Amino acid sequence: MTTAGEEMYALVERLYPLCRSITGDGVRATLDIVGEYVPLQTHEVPTGTQVLDWTVPQEWNIRGAHIADSAGRRVVDFAASSLHVLGYSVPVSATLPLSELRAHLHTLPDHPAWVPYRTSYYKPEWGFCLAQETLDAMPDGEYEVRIDSTLADGHLTYAEHVVPGQVPDEVIVSSHVCHPSLANDNLAGIAVAVFLARALAERTPYYTYRFIFAPGTIGAITWLARNAARVERVKHGLVLACAGDPGRLTYKQSRRGDAEIDRVLRHVLAASERPHHITEFTPYGYDERQFCSPGFDLGVGSLSRTPYSGYPEYHTSADNLDFVSPEAMADTLSVCREAFAVLDRNRHYVNLSPYGEPQLGRRGLYDALGGRSDTKQAQLAMLWVLNLSDGEHALLDVAERSGLPFDTVAAAADALHGAGLIKA
Amino acid sequence: MTTAGEEMYALVERLYPLCRSITGDGVRATLDIVGEYVPLQTHEVPTGTQVLDWTVPQEWNIRGAHIADSAGRRVVDFAASSLHVLGYSVPVSATLPLSELRAHLHTLPDHPAWVPYRTSYYKPEWGFCLAQETLDAMPDGEYEVRIDSTLADGHLTYAEHVVPGQVPDEVIVSSHVCHPSLANDNLAGIAVAVFLARALAERTPYYTYRFIFAPGTIGAITWLARNAARVERVKHGLVLACAGDPGRLTYKQSRRGDAEIDRVLRHVLAASERPHHITEFTPYGYDERQFCSPGFDLGVGSLSRTPYSGYPEYHTSADNLDFVSPEAMADTLSVCREAFAVLDRNRHYVNLSPYGEPQLGRRGLYDALGGRSDTKQAQLAMLWVLNLSDGEHALLDVAERSGLPFDTVAAAADALHGAGLIKA
């Protein structure tokens, strides 16, 4: 039997070699594979389309690239890793001395064995990323450089998968799909999103859950520009990124800081007794930057393990298949499921019998034998729900004020609702 | 000379043997004795009366009960303790083997010498409460059981005592009178309420203080149902229970958490430097459950020593006359008196000379000699009262922000009021 963790890891392995960017066939190939797991609606947005303050750029595709020494030996080859080419490199075919080539080479002197990840989306440029060790071993002399890329009018590609709910109000789950061969950032996020979608579909959730697989920044901006009317319906959201590394979970709160999604994640992480971090919103990181821009100010938080830029392997070749694990992804998935289970049931009820306690005993909801000091949690939960169901408090408030598990509180609400004592 | 503590203890001693329940002659006998200390208005509410979501039950009375062994020896006898019979037991007269009798016997295996207190108000049932030791000593065989009780249409009885104040706004003080031979829960609470009423009457208080002596839950619900119009006038309230045990004082805040009574009790307990606990509201405990139900949401807190269910003797025969003391009751009474002294004087004043400081010196309120660094507390208090008398702050706010004793602040307000500088 294969666990969800192993299945997610297998998906990451399949996606890893592809060269993704903010546009191009690597994104399409990625979405094709994701589409084998959950049905996707794919959108192609033409180059030049105005999206909020931005314009959809030309589409970039690459077939190969290398640096060869004077003996014709390829010292850097895109075929070995998609990281070797500066993202969005313009085509080049030239021979030039190392002294001139250096301006186009990117290395990490502090981690001489690692290849960095670099891009130049909006300024025409070409370049190679390579290990400092490789560069150190390159003798002076002439090198042939060749980048077989095209930058031309085309499309920006993104996809959506929707799990229909009982109400049209939406929860969005967003994962960026623009990073090339980096496992944690963000193939693990994509994989957790995919398996979260499948889990939510097991029974009809309350909310409609919309999964967005789009390139970072420009993709989120494109989605927002094309969904101005839908944004009204987006009640909550979560950005998933860096979901598979060995670090503890980190929830970065929405700009509001007290959005329901913030309260849910704080509650679930605390109740789970996992080591974790809760951080304040910052306007830097992943696509929460766009969802939480002041004009939208959506209740969208971000769940990661080690967050953005917080680990040395970040944006380097060391963010590889060894850096992520089935266990870590399974853990992230588990918290997402717990959080959405709470979010989905977190109703505001109104007590229909608010003057004094209603007599629970004659409705079969309360022990007949009085005097005992060990009142059952289920009964306490009913008293709490009745007391706080004034329209101001949701069930999560009841759980937090009472110290009772959310599940117990939600079950009490179900019982009271069944007895006609509260209404949603 | 008898101290208040000793007088309260003597009252507890008189009340202790009576078999109280939520209805019946035990309640009436209790109120008769209380009526010797403070005049009471007693209310009799007929069985079947609809009170909020509840119905006044039949009245229960009991004359005797016992379990006798085959030799006719009474191994359990109501005459020895009112706790021995399950409250509201239906009458029974039968002989049956121990194996069948066991289903009707209640013990405390963890405290084998103690008799538990159990009731079955709303489900027709009969039973005995006894020490585990007693049960262990009962050989198999036939036992005669007899409960000489009646459960019939009658009345629910409760009483009120009012200390008239300068204004019709009311403070309610509620103590439950339904528990049989349990000293701390709640004869001590009743005794403290009685002596508090007497103390308040020594001079006309600002508020009208209404003392309610009623059975728990159904009594408070009955009072609320019959006083719908009065509830508007209830500005503050305190439930008194478990007022005589050796533990530290516990103030359980109202549902609002920032009601004036909450602030007053927090202040007085902190200022008194007594060890004490302040706890959040929970919809469990005593009649604050009803007063703080969301439809009423009154500013009613609860003062106990060791709170509800927080001591092993709770609802057992060990909550007896040895468990309560004159000293503990006197201490509880003292805090109640201090708290109501603050509550009663906690006015919002308005500074009639709010632009700059008024010249206190020419009104004889300020030292003429300037330059000294040891300004007197009385003068500081006047400056604080003037500065914060903007209609937003009450004297308790002034005391808390200034760190000055409430009495000093109230005296300063009196002086300023006398000089025409502030108005209530």
Place this chain on the structure above:
Amino acid sequence: MTTAGEEMYALVERLYPLCRSITGDGVRATLDIVGEYVPLQTHEVPTGTQVLDWTVPQEWNIRGAHIADSAGRRVVDFAASSLHVLGYSVPVSATLPLSELRAHLHTLPDHPAWVPYRTSYYKPEWGFCLAQETLDAMPDGEYEVRIDSTLADGHLTYAEHVVPGQVPDEVIVSSHVCHPSLANDNLAGIAVAVFLARALAERTPYYTYRFIFAPGTIGAITWLARNAARVERVKHGLVLACAGDPGRLTYKQSRRGDAEIDRVLRHVLAASERPHHITEFTPYGYDERQFCSPGFDLGVGSLSRTPYSGYPEYHTSADNLDFVSPEAMADTLSVCREAFAVLDRNRHYVNLSPYGEPQLGRRGLYDALGGRSDTKQAQLAMLWVLNLSDGEHALLDVAERSGLPFDTVAAAADALHGAGLIKA
């Protein structure tokens, strides 16, 4: 080259010998000297003028005073220190035994070498202040006492200096000028105010800064009474006192506690990493008492080193030229300058492109090379300003939430404003 600290100290030295009080020629002489540094508008308010709840008192002037023993030796002489005479002493010329004289003598038994500072502004009285040692050395016998003072209709004198700003909204800086030969209280405060005014004038500030040099209490009350219409325009203010002693800086917050001046001083003191204290408002101390009376409730805080009454030298002859230092005054000045630099630039901006992030790259505000983890502070600051520029947050909020230096945030706002992305 002379430092500001040395220049301030030199000013304190010049002012030190003068006998100031709440009226009289000592105040005028003080303001004449201050006027050599910054131009002053001086106001003379006649005795008997009604100012709020007070009346301008008679003017007091003194030419000399002494106590001479039977041998004609002057044991106490006003010529040696202006502290020797009880402020506002009525004239006296008499010979009386020590036993009668004692009622008019003020000493500090705990500090036998020090002369206290005492006044009796509003009750006609005469007296001398002297060292306990001096008193102890005075044998019984007859003493000649002479105070050559006049108390007559005249004027109360105060002065203003204005640094014009870009807007008519005002910041007031107030220092009391009524204390005689006391260096820290308040010559140091006056000196810091003077040099702060000069520093602010180096370039046109945003706010108009009004410096008030007036006697304590009655002076501030007079200013408020005569500036009822202007008070509307006073947005912020600072009372400067005890600005030169060796203690750490203390900022006493305004009555509001969250006025912008409070937030600025808290921020600047914390950011400076100086040891310092922040204290709550109290209606005692200096003229913040008047500015923060509930009718005005201005956003006026108070900056001191060791605060009011917090050092043994307070209001004694030990508050002399040795007690203050150029370094301490320079440090106080420096914090004032930093604070007003923040206050002056603390705008609320509105993001004109609030939906998603605007594309900073095409405006030359963002690095073209992507993927690096060491994003520059300037770029982060721009993202923060954009994200929080919703009209609710000022730049100081941005600095506090981001943890970035205020200067970096303000520079980012300037860049964004220059690019037309935000408006004030």
